[in-house]
Amino acid sequence: MLQGWVIVLVAAAYLGLLFAVAYYADKRADAGRSIIANPYIYALSLAVYATSWTFYGSVGRAAADGVGFLPIYIGPTLGVVLWWLVLRKIIRISKVNRITSIADFVGARYGKSQILGGLVTVIAIIGITPYISLQLKAAATSFNILLSYPVLSVPPPAASIPILRDTAFYVAMSLAAFTILFGTRHLDAAERHEGMVAAIAFESLVKLVAFLAVGAFVTWGIYSGFGDITRKAAEVPKMAALFTPFSGAGPTYASWIGLTVLSMLAVMVLPRQFQVAVVENVNENHLKKAIWLFPVYMLAINLFVLPIAFGGLLHFASGQVDADTFVLALPMAEKQELLTLLVFIGGLSAAAGMVVVETIALSTMVCNDLVMPLVLRIKALRLAERQDLSGLLLTIRRGAIVLILLLGYLYFRFAGEAYALVSIGLISFAAVAQFAPALFGGLYWRDATRQGAMWGLSLGFIVWAYTLMLPAIVRSGWLPASILSDGPLGIALLRPSQLFGLTGLDQITHALIWSMMANIGAYLLVSMMTRPSVIEQAQASRFVDAFKLTGVHGAAPLWRGSASLAELKGLVSRFLGPVRAKEVFATLATERDLHSVNDLEVDADLVHAVERQLAGTIGAASARIMVSSVVKEEVVGIDDVMGMLDEASQAIAYSHELEEKSRELVAATRELQAANERLKELDRMKDDFVSMVSHELRTPLTSIRAFSEILQENPDLDPAERQRFLGIIIKESERLTRLINQVLDLAKIESGRAEWHVGVVDLVQLLRNAADTTASIFQETGVELVLELPEHPLAVTADEDRLTQVAINLLSNAVKFSPTHTGRVTVNLREEGRAARVDVCDNGPGVKAADRELIFEKFRQAGDNMTGKPHGTGLGLPISRQIMTHLGGHLWVSDAAKGGAMFSFTLPLADASNLAAKEWPHDQESAHC
Amino acid sequence: MTKKVLIADDEPNIVTSLQFLMERNGYEVRVARSGDEALEQVGTFLPDLVLLDVMMPAKNGYEVCQKIKENEAWAKIKVIMLTAKGRDTEVSKGIALGADAYTSKPFSTKELVTKVRELLGE
Amino acid sequence: MRNASKTTILIALFLLGTVLFNYPLLSLFNLPSTLFGVPVLYVYMFSAWAVLIAMLVYTFEHH
Structure with a gap:
């Protein structure tokens, strides 16, 4: 019944079923009624951790060293206890920052570093390749064993078969096709795959049921319960030794602890575990159930490992059947066709589940963190200007999937035969464990720097390659065995498996100790020696303070610049396609309570939101490049940023x-x-x-x-x-x-409120009038007045009344200071250049030189030193001077030729022709003096 | 014995009025038109009372007052300061210099005459 | 249960787990005898594992 075509058909049918489940889940998701949005599906999807290694390898391991298979599950159980603290933080950060993979996470943490993201990707691919080869090996082996049903045979070494007749090759290619169909049907901005998660949860159930079935069959079908198997095993010394594995038959306590720690880390840092636990997480509260359901699953799937191992050891002669295939060989040997088929499906399920999720996770990393950053930098490709890049993204991913599976196949073909399933897997565990310091350190240690992470990762990876990869290559015969036994170039201290003379440890623990020492040491030391850049500081606080920041918009990035909405729309539709871009912007508008997408304001918040959307598709580092290509970012100077960040500088x-x-x-x-x-x-x-x-x-x-x-x-x-x-x-x-x-x-004059009626005035006439007005005073005092005036009119520009006031004042003063009866006052008018000059001379005592300016001040009368007080207010001269100044002339006093005082004033001449039109009043009213 | 009053002021009309008032009340009057002249008159005329204007040419009233009060021979001469500046500081300054009374212009003739009589002990 | 105390409980559980699945406790059960027909070490391992899970269930489900 179990002919080749039947097996192929059943396998194909099963994969078809998985695909159907995925398709259904995707449809439900599109309809908004997600079936994966519950904690049980989430917990089952985490069980993608259990691969062929668990399904077939655990029994093999148990048959060799008893409890040695358990640390791989006990470690995660211990780790899970802390998930509520650690993983929840990672999930929170990833949701806020649209993290799509562990490479993206590490790169983003250390200043959105592309190099770091790329490095993590490269390490992941190299590190995971053995793990994928393990799945291919298990799937191919189980298929080959099944083909020879009911004869139990040990399959020939893969290297001896031409590739085109190698089952593993076809397994690899069918899984590649399946994964491509499965995971890259369309592009999701959040890099979430609802269908995949549903299918993984389903396959987790299938492999658990299959393993429990075969376990129950072996325990109670072939034997009569645990006690029966144990009793029979106790009689065989080699198996009895496995009862007390720590006494020499099994692992040492050191390797037990080493494997426990390694698995504890691996269950979080394996790309596929990061994918299902973090990226595909719908609700962080699902963790609450998963935290105990996932350990329950691991406990259940391990319950029958020991009975099957003992059963196999008891059932088959030593060396007849590889212990890694006991799970399949036992029901076969008992001619249980259906059970055998179920086991095969369970094993296929475990392998396919791992391969699908792992390659999707890795292809995302390759695309987002390795290829796109490089391709986008190559200006010649002009990718940044292409209208729709979603097709290109999918192509890159599909290519990556095929490539990764080919790598896995090649590893299987050239190195896989030398190791048991579990050992192959542990090599991968040790590789991805190198991510742990940078990942967990970055969650809590604010001062960790990109340089520190780079050095830690690089050194850790180099030590891993030297202590684990090199021996694997040597054992496969590609390099001389002397490297292992005598050390490279005969230097014993550098023997890869006993580095610096460290012996007494199994290979994995040995590698773990050295690589972690190098990794953590460099990470700490370099971080302490280097100064984080501004963007590193910003990212560090976003990660470390993830629980303190509230909501998606809590962490406004450091951004100043300008961009148009159209440019941003164009950018998003290039990568997500026009339809999804439209949805994205509609959502953004709704989130901001706007009616129309066009009302969106391009601010730091929006640009950041767009960057996050893009990050979901092309990774944080690439998204940053793309966004800054449209956004005309102002260079945020170090001073500005320090000003923003540093309270001290503020x-x-x-x-x-x-x-x-x-x-x-x-x-x-x-x-x-x-x-x-x-x-x-x-x-x-x-x-x-x-x-x-x-x-x-x-x-x-x-x-x-x-x-x-x-x-x-x-x-x-x-x-x-x-x-x-x-x-x-x-x-x-x-x-x-x-x-x-x-x-x-x-x-009035001083305050400028006096009224002035300035016109052209005949100065000769004006002086005559003044003389007439004061004639009576001259008569009273007997002072003689002599007028020396030109015969023609002399035109000046002045206020006639005010100027008359000045003239009268000067005449009155002259009279006052002239001696009675013998006094003589002379008024002289003449042209002097472009001005008219008037001198009023008296033959009085004159004005002392010291008083010549003083007398023009208010209330300062030049009478203080004279006998008899002059009758005056002390304001006449100050007012006169103010008037003359206002009219553009000068007024001063000097000595007259015959002694006495001479008061003089000048005024600019005006055009005499203007005088004709003017009617000259003959009677002047007496001015006050 | 007829009391003697010296009027020291540079304002002729005020002098005229003061002279009339003092003579009308039976005092012997002399007039000085400046500070220097006032001191000279004090020495020669030896008045019982001086009506002393503050604002005068050649030594103001304060200086004259000070000079009179400094001289022991003239210590009994009463001084009434007259001023057109009505500030309080002027009043206190005059009193501080030893003036016996202080009258601001314009003054009430009745009050002035009363004050003169008081100071002369009549 | 308040978050802070849940944190404390979880850290305590983690420490308990590391003690349960470590030397020297493991060496106490590294015995050739059986319990319920199963080697003692395996009985201990799965029991301790189950107890740890039960405590997790209690922590997350009871409150």
């Missing part, structure tokens, strides 16, 4: 500002003080003025009041005296009036 900037402000304040205060001084000075001057005015007003008032009271109280005064007193009162009243008028006049 404080410094603030204090600088403060200093500047206080400097300004001091300057302002100084200015204010100066202004205040000026104001005080003005105030003092005003006070003095007011005081002076007050004094000048009080003086005539005093006389007026005194004489009024005298007249009132002395009615018997003789008429002549009465007349004299009244005359004084009248004169003083006039003086008071004059004073008041002049004070007001001066105030």
